[in-house]
Every structure is written in structure tokens, then in C-alpha cells.
Amino acid sequence: MLVWLALTLATNPVAAQTTTTYSNTTAGTINAATTCTAPLVRNFTVGTSYIVGDVDLGLLATHSWRGDLRVTLQSPAGTRIQLVNGDTGSIDGNNLNVRLDDDAAQTVNTDGNGTSHSNSAPPYQNSFRPNSPLSAFNGENSAGTWRLEICDQYPSADNGNFVRADLYLTSLPANYADLSLTKSVSNAAPAFGASINYVLSVTNASGSALTATGVTVADNLPAGFNFTGASGFGSYNSITGVWTVGSIPAGTTRTLTISGAVSATAGASVTNGAEISASSAFDYDSTPGNGAGEDDYDSASFTVSGTRVAGTPPTLVCPVGTTLYDWDGISWPAGTTSGSAALTAIGTASFNIAVSGGSFLSNATYGGQSPTRQNVVTGGLAPAQYSIFQLVDFTSQAGTVTSTIALPTAVPGAQFRLFDVDYASGQFADRVTVTGTYNGAVVTPVLTNGSANYVVGNSAYGDILSTDGSADGTVTVTFNAPVDSITIEYGSHSLAPANPGQQGMALHDIIFCRPTTNLAIAKTSGIVSDPVNGTTNPKAIPGARMRYCILVTNNGSGTATGIAIADPLPAGTSFVAGSLRSGTSCAGAASVEDDNASGADESDPFGASALGTTLAAATATLLPAAAMAIAFDVAID
Known part of the structure; x- marks a missing residue:
């Protein structure tokens, strides 16, 4: 299993470089009768000394069966690179008209059978990447003789002719770092x-x-x-x-x-x-x-070395109890890919399953058309319990089955088991990756391995066979942080064949921690102005105006309802009529609230009022991670 690095892209500074072209137009015969024991040699003499930063080679040769040709370049330092290795698939097109460039998108001799090149250059008709990189010459000194060898690797009567070649040498700038x-x-x-x-x-x-x-x-x-x-x-x-x-x-x-x-x-x-x-x-x-x-x-x-044993899952801590999503009591007709269930103290959860790069199979042993509710793959539980089985025929290693559980409100945690995450040589190699979200942010669970699989981060990989009734292929997934959705991606990893074929995994019961609310309240104040200094460095003197903000935040995973707050004004102050504002933060409290406790402003979505020396505020609901802010001004008497 490879964990690839996500790279931060940066631009290499531009430096002044000079490209010099060295040409050889001495015609010659590419003799097929001698194969490559006596290649045609053409030299480039470079009299100027500099450090080479890049090399390209242009070559024009007339020859039937272009795939017969082999091309080698040797530098003055003795470095030899075979740039064209000859036939890569019975290339029968005529002529070779190419500029070999490491930065080209396509490799030489991959432009198809029957495609002939023109017999006029430069400019060269095609830009191809050589079979071995020209960058092997980078950093060498330019001065001396560069030797080009061209031969026909198959003895036959189809001799060819060398027309010309151009060696493009790019010098390094005066200032560089390697x-x-x-x-x-x-x-x-x-x-x-x-x-x-x-x-x-x-x-x-x-x-x-x-x-x-x-x-x-x-x-x-x-x-x-x-x-x-x-x-x-x-x-x-x-x-x-x-x-x-x-x-x-x-x-x-x-x-x-x-x-x-x-x-x-x-x-x-x-x-x-x-x-x-x-x-x-x-x-x-x-x-x-x-x-x-x-x-x-x-x-x-x-x-990772050592003898593998099944891991011990972390304990799921639920302050106000749990709700069980129990497949023994939930209907799921064979072949169904979506459904919902009412969860006590949580609400209605939705469940969706989608396959990509394959198709679900029907097997009577496992309950019929998949995905299906069955109790044959049991994870070693006795008596056997029901789970949702996903039996699928993947056509490639990239195939996946994605199961998504969407909750109506966040829960503080969850735990469930996946059965039969395992491996069969030459048949399949299971991989399962589990992620969650909370208010749009990714939540990573803890995966606990069975003896037939190993865990890397939030993915488990099967590498040993587990039978239908065994616990060896079980993976336990634990969320010890709030989540409002869970995604289970089931597929293959690198041990699988190119066409994995039939494989299956089962999702057992899900334990959800019941939502809790956790309201936090904070009150801040600041002096807005005073009658002496105005708004410039105002002081708390008689006649000064102060601004208060009350911020209520729901730090829990459940939706808080029926929230009401009351705030007696400090002694020696008087409420400034018309100053009430509401919002989701103190800085953003901009919604105008009138001073009474009635009207549309009481539910937009927050309400506030001032009566005598007491300020009051209320809201019907406050979602997880949401906040209510009420701002108002008082005058110092």
C-alpha cells in the first residue's frame, strides 16, 4: 500500500540559457545486413566549453519499417544513451523524422503502425520522448566529439539512408544551484x-x-x-x-x-x-x-513486522446513552440501495449505497440480489446476527462500493463492525476506507484490525483469507468525536488482480451515542464614546456609552431547543433604546431588533427585548457548533 505525498507546487526561477545547434548533414546508408555490429556513425564536434543543462536530438532518416532502427548518442565524457530502442510493436511506418526531447508528451515509436513520417526537416515533424532520458548528459562539459550511432537491428534488405541530425545543447546559466x-x-x-x-x-x-x-x-x-x-x-x-x-x-x-x-x-x-x-x-x-x-x-x-493478532477496539464513551441501528430489526429488501430508519433520540437516518466500476451480484447463499440483509457472513458472532452484505463484481482495482449514512443531527460518537475484510490470492484483496464529517469538516475514525487484515490510518487492507463465519476478517470502526455523516468506501488494493472479480464485505450494527447539547455563554463589553473624548480613546465617565455583547454557543453534538437568556443591566446604567442587534457573532450582530418582545424580529432567527432594567433574548433552536449573539448599548448615569 502506497501513501503518496501531496506536493506543494513552486516555480523554479527563470535563468538565462543559450541553446546552440550542431548539425551533421553527411548522407550515409543504414545497412541492415550488418545489424548493429557496424552502425552508421555521425559525429558532432563542439569546440566551446560549457556545462550542459539540456540536450535534444533531431534526426531524419528514410527507412521502411521505422521500428527496425536503433539510435544511440555518446557524449565526449563517454556517457552512452540508447535513445531509440527499435521495435516496440512491429512499427511498419516509413521514415524517422523526430526531435527527441525529454519534455515531450509521447514516447518515440508509439505513434502507431502504418504511420509514415515525412522526409523533410528541419523543422522536425514529430516531438517524442526518447526511450532513455537525455537528461543523463546534464551537468557534463560540452566540448569534444558527440557520437551518434544509427543501425538496423533486423538483418534484411530494407536498407535506409541517413539524411541529417541536429544536436541541440543548452548551456547552464552562469548562476545556478544543483x-x-x-x-x-x-x-x-x-x-x-x-x-x-x-x-x-x-x-x-x-x-x-x-x-x-x-x-x-x-x-x-x-x-x-x-x-x-x-x-x-x-x-x-x-x-x-x-x-x-x-x-x-x-x-x-x-x-x-x-x-x-x-x-x-x-x-x-x-x-x-x-x-x-x-x-x-x-x-x-x-x-x-x-x-x-x-x-x-x-x-x-x-x-510493520511482528505476529498479527486482532486488535482491541477503543471504548465508546457516550455520556447520555446509546441508540442501536440494528439490522436484525430493520427491513432491507434484496437489491435495495437506499433506505431510512428512525433512531431513538436522534431522528431519521438515511442510508445509500452506490457502486462504481463494477456491478452487484445475486447469490442465493447470501440472501439473493446484493446489497442484501443476510446472516451467513457473521463475523464469528453466535448466535448469528444480520448485516448488510455487499457482494460485487469489480472489473478493475479502481472499482468501489460507497455506503453513506447521513444523520439528521450530529452524534458525539459511533462504533460499528465490518465483516470479511480479507484476501484470496489471485482472486481479490479487500480494502475499506472510512471517513466521517461534522459540519462539513472531515472526521477520521480509529480502525481496529482483525487477524486477516492490517490497518493504516483510516483504511484496512485484507492480506489473509477469512471464512464467512470467522471473526478474522472483522474491522471495528470507532468515532470518538462528533459526526453527522459516515462514508464507507469498499474496494481493492494493490494485491488484487487487474480484474478482481467477485468479492464481498458486510456492515454490521451501528452504535450511536445519543446527542448532547453543551451551551456556553460569554459576555463582553467596550466603551463606544464619552461626552469629553468622543470616540477617541473614550473613558467610562458619566454620559459615556458602552456596548455589551452576549454570545451563546452550542458546543455539543445535539440541537439545543427553547433557549432563553436574561441579563439584568448593571447598576448605574440605562439601556439605550433602539440599540438591540442580533447575529451569529459579536462582530456580525447587525440584525435590528426592536425593544419589545413581539413581531417578526423575534424569530429572524433570534429575538431580543428590553423591559425596565432587564434585557432578554431567545431562540427556538441552536444547532451544533452554532452561536447566537445579542449586542446592545447602555449609557453610564
Whole structure:
């Protein structure tokens, strides 16, 4: 299982570069009879000395069966790169008219059978990426003889002719820095709970002309590794995943050690990558943040060791009790993909199931057309209990079944089990990922593994076979934070065949903590003006005007109802008529409230009134995480 790094994109500084073209137009025969033992050789003589930052090669040859040709370029330093490896699929098109460029979108000889190239260049008709990268020449000195070899790798009578070739050498600018990154892990086979270190090193090559400044590295730590600290050069933010390195002089290496504990269970493989995400200096062989796997990127992997046993789920703590979503008592006709159920003290929850990249199957053993309510896959429970079984035929590893549970109000927590998350060699490899939301924000649960699967973060992966009636494939999901929706994505991971075929997982009963409200009230005040200073640095003197704000916030997971507050005015003050305002924050309290306790303003959605020396406010409901603010002015007597 790979945990890929999310990269922060940055632009490599633009630097002045010069591209020089060296041409060879000496015609010659590409002799098929000798295959590649005696290739046609054409040389480019470069008399100017500079450091090469980029190389392209243009080539025009007339030849039937273009796929027969093999092309090799050798630098003055002796570096040899086979740019065109010959036949990649019986390419029978005529002629080779290409500019080989590492940045091209398409690889050479992938433009299809029967496609012939023109016999006129330059400009070259096609821009293709070579079979092996030209970047291997980057950083070498330009001066000397560059040797081009062209041959026909299949002995036959279809000789060809070399027409011309152009070597494009781009020199490095006068000022550049050559940055590279390495990443390693202190233990490639740690046990669950073990402490391990990632070590990151950024080096500015000794031949660099510049000190690189503003250097940052993006390293978003993977699930399965719990951050505990970082030490070394610069600073690391574990939330953003950014290591702020700063400046790196030529010939200098900066190092950071990131410490953490292994939270993935036995058998889990975790790969984490890092990349230089910003630098002030031009770098000829890498671009910060482009995710291209250049020398400014590296990764490290570990596989959790040890004998796996089923984990112990955390205890679900529910202050005011629980409500059970019990499949034994809920109707779910075979093949149904949506439904609802009334949950005591919560309201009506909706349940939806959708499949992508596959189709649900019908199997009489498991209750008929899936998804269906059945008690054959039991998770080892005795007596057997009902659960919703999802038997699906996936056509690729990308196929998924997504189950979504939407709640009418947030609950403080929830817990449920998933049965039969397992693996069968050559048949399927289950993966399940569970997430929640609360007021639109993502909530991550704790997953507890069975003995047939391992857990990395909020995903479980089957790697051992579990039978229908066994608890080995059970995964327990625990939300110990408020949620108002739960999403369960079931599919395959990398051990699965390309066409996984039939596989299944069951969702057992869900325990919901019953919602609770938690109202908090705060009162603030400030002097608005006084008769001496006006609004400039006013003082609390007779005649001054003060503004109060009462803020009520629902910090619970349940909806509060029938909220009413009363606030006696301080002695020595008088309410300023017409100053009542309401809103969802003190800064945003702008809705005008009249001074009485009647009218439409009493429910828009908050009401407020002033009677004698007491201010009152009320609202019918206050949702989880919502707030009610009432602002008003008083005069100091």
C-alpha cells in the first residue's frame, strides 16, 4: 500500500540559457545486413566549453519499417544513451523524422503502425520522448566529439539512408544551484508502536555557482506514522508538512530528523515521499514541486513486522446513552440501495449505497440480489446476527462500493463492525476506507484490525483469507468525536488482480451515542464614546456609552431547543433604546431588533427585548457548533 505525498507546487526561477545547434548533414546508408555490429556513425564536434543543462536530438532518416532502427548518442565524457530502442510493436511506418526531447508528451515509436513520417526537416515533424532520458548528459562539459550511432537491428534488405541530425545543447546559466534530496528511514521493519525516524537531507552540489535561498521541502507524513517531534536544521511543521530549510551554500548539506511512532499494524507497508518545493535558484536537472521524480525527490518505506493478532477496539464513551441501528430489526429488501430508519433520540437516518466500476451480484447463499440483509457472513458472532452484505463484481482495482449514512443531527460518537475484510490470492484483496464529517469538516475514525487484515490510518487492507463465519476478517470502526455523516468506501488494493472479480464485505450494527447539547455563554463589553473624548480613546465617565455583547454557543453534538437568556443591566446604567442587534457573532450582530418582545424580529432567527432594567433574548433552536449573539448599548448615569 502506497501513501503518496501531496506536493506543494513552486516555480523554479527563470535563468538565462543559450541553446546552440550542431548539425551533421553527411548522407550515409543504414545497412541492415550488418545489424548493429557496424552502425552508421555521425559525429558532432563542439569546440566551446560549457556545462550542459539540456540536450535534444533531431534526426531524419528514410527507412521502411521505422521500428527496425536503433539510435544511440555518446557524449565526449563517454556517457552512452540508447535513445531509440527499435521495435516496440512491429512499427511498419516509413521514415524517422523526430526531435527527441525529454519534455515531450509521447514516447518515440508509439505513434502507431502504418504511420509514415515525412522526409523533410528541419523543422522536425514529430516531438517524442526518447526511450532513455537525455537528461543523463546534464551537468557534463560540452566540448569534444558527440557520437551518434544509427543501425538496423533486423538483418534484411530494407536498407535506409541517413539524411541529417541536429544536436541541440543548452548551456547552464552562469548562476545556478544543483539541489538534491535524499530520504531514509531508521528501521525498515519496525514493530507496531516502535519509534522510528525519517532522515531528510538536502545538498547543494559543490560545483554550484549559487547559494540557494528560500529552500523548502514538502513532506506530508503518512498515515501509519504518528509524529512526535523533529530536530536538525531549520524548522518542520507537521500540520502543513513543510520543512523550512532556508539557505544552502554550495557544497553544503542540511539535514532534518523527523521522529514518530508506528501506528500501522503488522503486515502494513508504508511509503512516504518528500520533494523540494521551493528554491530561489535555478536548478538545471529538477524543478521544485513538479512531482516528476527528479533528484530533488526521494522516498522511504517500512513494513510493520511482528505476529498479527486482532486488535482491541477503543471504548465508546457516550455520556447520555446509546441508540442501536440494528439490522436484525430493520427491513432491507434484496437489491435495495437506499433506505431510512428512525433512531431513538436522534431522528431519521438515511442510508445509500452506490457502486462504481463494477456491478452487484445475486447469490442465493447470501440472501439473493446484493446489497442484501443476510446472516451467513457473521463475523464469528453466535448466535448469528444480520448485516448488510455487499457482494460485487469489480472489473478493475479502481472499482468501489460507497455506503453513506447521513444523520439528521450530529452524534458525539459511533462504533460499528465490518465483516470479511480479507484476501484470496489471485482472486481479490479487500480494502475499506472510512471517513466521517461534522459540519462539513472531515472526521477520521480509529480502525481496529482483525487477524486477516492490517490497518493504516483510516483504511484496512485484507492480506489473509477469512471464512464467512470467522471473526478474522472483522474491522471495528470507532468515532470518538462528533459526526453527522459516515462514508464507507469498499474496494481493492494493490494485491488484487487487474480484474478482481467477485468479492464481498458486510456492515454490521451501528452504535450511536445519543446527542448532547453543551451551551456556553460569554459576555463582553467596550466603551463606544464619552461626552469629553468622543470616540477617541473614550473613558467610562458619566454620559459615556458602552456596548455589551452576549454570545451563546452550542458546543455539543445535539440541537439545543427553547433557549432563553436574561441579563439584568448593571447598576448605574440605562439601556439605550433602539440599540438591540442580533447575529451569529459579536462582530456580525447587525440584525435590528426592536425593544419589545413581539413581531417578526423575534424569530429572524433570534429575538431580543428590553423591559425596565432587564434585557432578554431567545431562540427556538441552536444547532451544533452554532452561536447566537445579542449586542446592545447602555449609557453610564
